[in-house]
Amino acid sequence: MNKLTHFSALVLLIMLFTVKNADAQTEIAFELSFSEPQAHYVDVKMILSGLDTDFIDVKMPVWAPGSYLVREFSKNVEQFGVKGSSGTEILPFAKTSKNTWRITTNHNKKITVSYKVYAFEISVRTSFVDDTHAFISPTGVFMYVNGMLNLPAVVTIQPFAGWKKVSTGLEPLKGFSYRASDFDVLFDSPIEIGNQDTFEFDAAGTKHTVAMVGGGNYDKLKLSVDMAIIVNSEKSIFDHMPNKRYVFIVHNMLKGGGGLEHLNSTVLGASRDGYATEKGYTNFLGLVAHEYFHLWNVKRLRPEALGPFDYDNENYTTDLWISEGFTAYYDNLILRRNDFYSPEKYLDVLCGDIEIVENQAGAKIQPVAESSFDAWIKYYRPNENSKNTGISYYNKGALLGMILDLEIINATKAQKGLDDVMKAMYAEYYLKLKRGFTSLEFKAMAEKVSGISLDTFYKEYVYQAGPINYSIHLDHAGLNLVNDYQGKELASLGLVASNKEGKLIVSSLMRDGAAWKDGISVNDEIIAVDGNRFTGAMEPAKVSTDLDQYIANRKAGEKVNVLLSRDGLIKTVSVTLLKDPKGKFHIENSNDATVDQFAVRKRWLNL
Structure with missing residues (x-):
């Protein structure tokens, strides 16, 4: 190694030591409160201590791991502000990109970043706040300091009046305070705050907490037994349990579905009155099985x-x-x-x-x-x-x-x-x-x-x-x-139409289907076929049944005349019906x- 290489290596080591030492001195804490939950806001304070730099960049993630879409969470941030150590000094900042705020520290060792987040999107991957509860999807609420994702963070929650419970996979400290070993863990730990119904069960050497939000006709004892069966069955595949605690956050709604996996927790959407039917219950258990399997596949065994x-x-x-x-x-x-x-x-x-x-x-x-x-x-x-x-x-x-x-x-x-x-x-x-x-x-x-x-x-x-x-x-x-x-010559228009404001509107076409080939378009209103009137004013299911039944009584190769309205203009399209390429399958024993x-x-x- 020559002298120049020695010198370069020494400079690099000094830089790495300086950055590591700076990180070691910096402490990050968050405080969440809810001054206006009825308006769907969460108030966030981000307290940074031990700073030794002229400026820092704080950033909001643009997506939530497990849900592969850039959702631009910073769009929900407002009233961003920064104060120095005294609590009165207002520090300057500038937004340098869609999700980055550059803060001039003015040599303050401690600063407090304050902002509000509008949270009113119901899904397993986005935050939602109202006067009954708060669901915090972390990547849409917590900011991070650029270059400091490896630092631990403490989160303290001040529940709104009357809210008594917090459910999260974060490490509990005292009261409603929690710790994340780094920001990857913080961003992977959703938080439910309110008066959720909770119950516990042990399986595969792990304590599981289930937080039920929104009520429902579920049987806690039955769920405890059946969810434990699923946990034990999946653990047996991998022969390793990566944690000692696991939290299910279940949002029970009029019509709910979907789930999102996390390191030691998951968020599930369910229909609150669906547990009493065989189909509804097994669908829920299937969702549990899916998201829990992610504990290994994707959260740890990953591309x-x-x-x-x-x-x-x-x-x-x-x-x-x-x-x-x-x-x-x-x-x-x-x-x-x-x-x-x-x-x-x-x-x-x-x-x-x-x-x-x-x-x-x-x-x-x-x-x-x-x-x-x-x-x-x-x-x-x-x-x-x-x-x-x-x-x-x-x-x-x-x-x-x-x-x-x-x-x-x-x-x-x-x-x-x-x-x-x-x-x-x-x-x-x-x-x-x-x-x-x-x-x-x-x-x-x-x-x-x-x-x-x-x-x-x-x-x-x-x-x-x-x-x-x-x-x-x-x-x-x-x-x-x-x-x-197989062997049936079922005729098909090759389109899907649905009721929209009392009109029968084409919502999609099948590639290379009859409508595709002969010029019917999405958003066309179907008025009649061969002089037979079809209207979206009927029950949607009946409209579909009647139109499909009419076509089913025709044969592939026949022509039908479709009277439609396109952008307010009436026209007739002649369509040659084609054989329906769709299949209906079953599996049988040889x-x-x-x-x-x-x-x-x-x-x-x-x-």
Whole structure:
């Protein structure tokens, strides 16, 4: 090493020591309060102590990990201000980008940043405040100091009058104070504040708290038993429990759904009166199974792009079909393994995914790897043409999880399955190497476990948008996929129309369908077909049934005259009906299944 290199290395070491020492002196604390909850505001104070710099940049994340869309959380920030150590000195600041405020410290060692956040978006990934409770989705409320994401933070909450509980995965301190070891943990720890109904259960050596918000007809004892079954079942796959505490925050609404995973907690949306029906209850357990499986898959076993996070920009990966799709595969499979679904019911649910993929024209256009990469611009921003151009990495990924599972079980004579791949990946890349995996590394591990090449699987199913040969894969288990519409010549207009202000409005077209080819457009109002009046003033379901029934009584190849209004102008379009390409599927047992095929089926369906 020459002298110049020695000098450069010394300078670098000094710089690193200085930054590390500065971080060690800096302390960050937050105070949350609610002066106007009825107006949907949370008041935030960010107290920075031990500063030794002329200026700092404080930033608001632009997205929430697990929900791959830039949501521009800084749009909800207002009344930003900064005071010095005395509490009276007003410090200057300037906004330098959409989510960055540069603060001049004026040599103050301690400063207090104050701002309000408008929180009135109901979802599992956004904050919501009203006079009954507050849900804090951290990336939309807490700012961070640029370059100091590694610092710990303390959060103190001052609940609004009458609110008595706080539910969060953050480490509890005294009272309503909590600690995060760094900002990645803080941003991954949602907070529920109010009077939520809470209950606990132990499973897999971990204490679980369930915070029910909004009431509902749930049975706490039954949920405790069944949720514990799911926890134990999923833990058995990975043979490792990463934490000692876990929190479920459940928002029960008139109509609710969806979930978002976190490091040691999750937020679920549910229908408050849905627990009493078999379908509603199993749907909720499926949501629990999905989000809890993320405790391992994606929160720890993750593509390399998904951590450490860049909170300013998109974090691209082609492997969401593994992180989300495989999780979607396992959520239903876990219900089958624990007899919440019968084998027949599970196969029916599986056919639901098959129908979604096979009946969506976009499945022939967009590969699932591309769907994963483009989640940031497509999945969360659907339009009337989305189904013609893309496919969900959830549904397609779930089916690829099924196929890979069957291929591994078959190749290993029912000795191993996808479970073994997930466990081995978790042990290697999370527990041992402590990093994310690459696409090639996941493929290599699956090949190692199965003992077979997956070149064709990746080429045809992952990187191309070609058809899935379900028959060859299901045949490993002595099962057949049957299309109930096979051989039927069902006519189709190739459009979806719905009631909009009493009018029957075209909302979407099927690629290469009759309406697509002959010139009907989205937003056209359908007035009549062959002189038969159809109106959106009827019940929406009846409108759809009547129009579909009329077309069903015609034959592919026949012409119909559609009277429509486009931008206030009346016109007639002649449409040649085409054969409906959609399928309706069920899976049945082969009559001549071999012993080996039955062994695959037995392991797969936990018979």
